[in-house]
Amino acid sequence: MIKKELKELYYSGLTADWEEDTLEFRKLISYYECAVMEIETKLRVLDKEFSLEYDKNPIESIESRIKSNAGIMRKLKRKGLPITLDSIEKNIWDVAGLRVICSFPEDVYLVKRCILAQDDIRLIQEKDYIANPKPSGYRSLHLIVEVPIFLQNEKKWVRAEIQIRTLAMDFWASLEHKLRYKKEMDMQVREEIAGSLQSAADTCYELDQNMELIRNRIKDINL
Numbered sequence: 001m002i003k004k005e006l007k008e009l010y011y012s013g014l015t016a017d018w019e020e021d022t023l024e025f026r027k028l029i030s031y032y033e034c035a036v037m038e039i040e041t042k043l044r045v046l047d048k049e050f051s052l053e054y055d056k057n058p059i060e061s062i063e064s065r066i067k068s069n070a071g072i073m074r075k076l077k078r079k080g081l082p083i084t085l086d087s088i089e090k091n092i093w094d095v096a097g098l099r100v101i102c103s104f105p106e107d108v109y110l111v112k113r114c115i116l117a118q119d120d121i122r123l124i125q126e127k128d129y130i131a132n133p134k135p136s137g138y139r140s141l142h143l144i145v146e147v148p149i150f151l152q153n154e155k156k157w158v159r160a161e162i163q164i165r166t167l168a169m170d171f172w173a174s175l176e177h178k179l180r181y182k183k184e185m186d187m188q189v190r191e192e193i194a195g196s197l198q199s200a201a202d203t204c205y206e207l208d209q210n211m212e213l214i215r216n217r218i219k220d221i222n223l
Contacts, residue, residue: 028085029066032096034149035158036064039098042121046114058107060167063099067092089159093124093144096160101170104212105130108141108164115145115162122146124159130169136194137201138173140165168204172197 040062047059067075072092073083081087088095102108108130116123125144133139143162148155165173176197185193 024085025069028088029095031149031156031158032066032160035096035147035160036066036098038147038149039115039121039145039160039162040064042115042118043098043100043111046111058102058110060101060103062101065097067095067097093159094161096158098160098162099170100162100164102164102166104215105166105208106212108166111164112141112143116143120148122157130165133201133205135198136176137198138176139169139201139205140173166208168208172201172204176201 043059043062047057051057072088072095075092076083076087079091081091100111102111115121123143123145125142127142130139130141141164143164144159145162146157146159148157179193179197
């Protein structure tokens with residue numbers, strides 16, 4: 001019993017059946033890693049092209065991650081889904097994730113249009129939290145896409161999430177995550193901070209709009 005409990009702790013909640021399938025699990029994760037590499041390469045090529053053709057870089061930075069084993073397990077359990085590899089592929093669309101940071105809101109939508117225009121990118125789902133922010137004030141553009149990866153004997157389509165946001169939106173989201181989930185915070189203080197964060201999100205949005213107006217004015221002068 002102790003040995004089994006230690007194993008389950010080590011595998012962050014994986015079942016005994018899953019432990020027997022460790023190689024297959026690693027293969028699945030490797031597919032997501034390949035999908036991230038494919039998408040990141042596409043994004044960097046686009047940014048390089050814009051730099052050469054238009055003397056601008058719509059992308060400030062690109063971050064990528066693969067959801068942890070424990071994170072995958074928690075999401076499956078929270079959704080009441082089977083703990084199987086097939087269930088991960090069908091139901092957990094953000095195992096592979098990329099975050100693209102842009103300077104201006106216009107660039108967010110430019111990057112979206114360019115990446116979705118590629119004939120080997122399939123759009124599965126789009127959630128525009130910039131046009132329709134969450135109640136917390138969170139803003140970002142979320143795309144679930146499929147991209148092909150080429151294996152030894154097959155082409156496999158793999159899903160990934162791309163989050164595209166501005167520097168201001170990313171700064172806010174990072175601080176919101178750190179401040180909102182302090183465990184020692186009582187409910188009244190938590191609600192006060194939630195209100196302050198929402199106000200700060202509006203300020204960040206106004207900053208984005210103002211900076212974009214300034215950028216466009218400078219661009220018009222240089223024409």
